Amino acid sequence: MFIDAWHPGDHYMSEDYKRVARHRTRTQSPPRYYCIDFSISRKYEASNTNPSEVPIFGGDKEAPEFKEDNYKPRNPFPTDVWYFGHAIQEIFLDVRRNNDFSSCIS
Known part of the structure; x- marks a missing residue:
């Protein structure tokens, strides 16, 4: 640094x-x-604690919200949390899933 x-x-x-x-x-x-992506972001008033939006379809269609009625407005924040967790899973966890760690144990 x-x-x-x-x-x-x-x-x-x-x-x-x-x-x-x-x-x-x-x-x-x-x-x-910081994990940020402002390409399809929305800004809400601080007083709006439960915003409602029609889901925005990105590249990852595995979010639970996309398996339901796609055009029903819903709170976007749980989807953001799901995307973040799913990215961590794909980047850090799935890479190790098929590796054999038994050789590390003595």
Whole structure:
């Protein structure tokens, strides 16, 4: 994690190439990760605690809301949570599903 801008030719040197670029490890300066996608986002008033929208069809059609009446307005936030969990499952868990971990156990 670089504190200073680095030189494009040598990432460990400062942008002006006069000194070593200051940096820290990820444990010294833990990063924050944000999962965002504003391509089909909606903005609601803070007072609207239970908004209702017709589902927006994205690439992933496995959400439970898409298995029901597709044009019935419903709260979009549970679908967002489902999509986030499903992405984690596909990226991190399904990759390991078919691996044999028995060799790791002694």
